[in-house]
Structure formats: C-alpha cells, structure tokens
Amino acid sequence: MTDHTNFLNIVEGSEAVRDRWAALVERAVTEASEKHGVTLEETDILNLRSARTAALGAPLDEDIFQSELLSLPGLSDANRRKAISEGDEDARAAAVADVNRGKDTVHPDRYVDNAARRIARARSLGVATAPAEMADSSLSKEAKLEIIQDLPPLQRLQQARKWGLAQ
CATH class of the missing domain: 1.10.287 (Helix Hairpins)
Structure with missing residues (x-):
C-alpha cells in the first residue's frame, strides 16, 4: 500500500490517533538518527505497517517494528x-x-x-574502491618467493610487483 490517504485522514480525524502517531514518528526518527546516523521523515515512517497499526490502537510488536525500521531504504543502506x-x-x-x-x-x-x-x-x-588488501608485511621475502614460484609467469610478475619484489 503506497497511498496512505485513508490512514492520514484517520490521523487527522482523531486526536488520540494523532498523538499516538506523533509519538511513534518521533521515536522512529530519533532512533534512526541516534543509532544509525540517518535522517528519516514522517513519510518514511508511513511505510511501517506496524507503526500505522499501533497508531490505530493495536499493541506495538517491537521485533516487527525494528525489522521494518531497519528495512527502510536509508537504514538498510546505512547498515550495508x-x-x-x-x-x-x-x-x-x-x-x-x-x-x-x-x-x-x-x-x-x-x-x-x-x-x-x-x-x-x-x-x-563504499564499494567504488577496491577492498583493502591484507597486510603482507608478516611474510618474509623468502616466503613470498615460495608462494609465487608456482604461479603462471604473468601472475608471478604481477604478484611480485604487488609485493615490491620486482619492478
């Protein structure tokens, strides 16, 4: 459901629902900001089914609320x-x-x-650059030479250059 017109009409029509909705929005926005450093808007919270049903009076299931919150695009990108x-x-x-x-x-x-x-x-x-290589400084020069001796010539030369064994 991407059109939340009916829900918003209910929120506007009832002070109790409006208060519950405002508290849930404030909680979700604060939690996203403090824990994940992500800024959410009220329109993002509209996509949380558990928040909408809790605003209407149902008990809030914390586990479902947290999983829905973490699946929002901004938070899932932050987690990724x-x-x-x-x-x-x-x-x-x-x-x-x-x-x-x-x-x-x-x-x-x-x-x-x-x-x-x-x-x-x-x-x-954060995937535009190559991943950081493991520190190879723990290997001795002899160990590096033993590792690359069984490689095909082109790969041997590439690895030797990478480790600073050849120019």
Whole structure:
C-alpha cells in the first residue's frame, strides 16, 4: 500500500490517533538518527505497517517494528555501508550486484547517465574502491618467493610487483 490517504485522514480525524502517531514518528526518527546516523521523515515512517497499526490502537510488536525500521531504504543502506566498512565480503558482493543490476538493459542514449548514477551509488555504499588488501608485511621475502614460484609467469610478475619484489 503506497497511498496512505485513508490512514492520514484517520490521523487527522482523531486526536488520540494523532498523538499516538506523533509519538511513534518521533521515536522512529530519533532512533534512526541516534543509532544509525540517518535522517528519516514522517513519510518514511508511513511505510511501517506496524507503526500505522499501533497508531490505530493495536499493541506495538517491537521485533516487527525494528525489522521494518531497519528495512527502510536509508537504514538498510546505512547498515550495508557499515558492514562493508567492517570488511564483510558478502555485503560487499551484494552491494556490487545491486549497483550493477540492470546495467546491460539501459538504452544507449541513457548509458552515460546510468553509469554516473551507478558510480555515485557505489561511492555512497563504499564499494567504488577496491577492498583493502591484507597486510603482507608478516611474510618474509623468502616466503613470498615460495608462494609465487608456482604461479603462471604473468601472475608471478604481477604478484611480485604487488609485493615490491620486482619492478
């Protein structure tokens, strides 16, 4: 349900519902801001089914409310950015797949716009740059040479350059 006209009419028509709705909106906005650093609007909270039913008088199910709150676009992006920054490879792979979804179906006239939009989205999620490499300083030069000796020549040279063993 994306048209919340009926619900908003009920909110406007009843002072008790209006008070409950205002309290729920304030709680959700404050929680999103304090815990996740995301700014939400009242229109975002309208998408929470549990908040709407609680405003109408039903008891608020905290677990459902929290899961719906975390599934809002702003909060899910914040959680995804946090997971990526912590090094979660699954979150990174999901974000890259999300950014690249539909890139092959773009009309040629819109390709540049779509590419710019995808790059901006990747930057906002923190996947525009390569993941940080593990520190290889713990390996000795001899250990590095032993590791790369079994690689094909091109990969051997690339890895040696990466580790500073060749120029």
